[in-house]
Amino acid sequence: MKYCSHCGQEVLYSVPEGDNRPRYWCNHCGTIHYQNPKIVVGAIPVWEGRILLCKRSIEPRKGYWTLPAGFMENGETLQEGAARETWEEGCATVEVGDIYTIFNLPHINQVYVFFLGNMANSDYGVGEESSDARMFTEDEIPWDQLAFPTIGRTLKFYFQDLRTGDFPVRTQDIPPLKRKPALDENI
Secondary structure, three states: OOEOOOOOOEOEEEOOOOOOOOEEEOOOOOOEEOOOOEEEEEEEEEEOOEEEEEEEOOOOOOOOEEOOEEEOOOOOOHHHHHHHHHHHHHOOOEEEEEEEEEEEEHHHOEEEEEEEEEEOOOOOOOOOOEEEEEEEOHHHOOHHHEOOHHHHHHHHHHHHHHHHOOOOOEEEEOOOOOOOOOOOOOO
8 A cells, every 4th residue: 555545645554653563554644544354255055965166267266166255245244245155156045054164364364254054946057256166965076176275174074064963163273375285185
């Protein structure tokens, strides 16, 4: 950030008076430009024992499979965002259930939140940000072609919990990768 969006003057990057960490702020009008983590929200859309996955048609990780998820929009709840993303990416209507996984990724300033979900019917399709959409059983999931660690972990938890019938809320921190994972490695 170079200029204040409030008054147009150049901004400083330092600790403003009364604060405890460096931020962009304007010495001219006093506006502090807070930059906070982005929330990514999604669902595990299930229909008759199969899970809807979408193949990404956009970067990052174009061509890899993901649960329908994306950045929250202003003015919506977590649940509304999960339902919207399922519609936008997989053309499916999902009844959003309980919160299921929360992943903190402080190294990229993101928090991922996934909900359990049941599809309202068997209808789905390819949304604007997808190049393909399919329903998968556990054995059919392309584990080595999943887009993000949050997706692989959420799916592994889901199938583990499906066997017991107990779906606890899980919270984890995901540290930055120290190296690029092999194509067949899923974190």
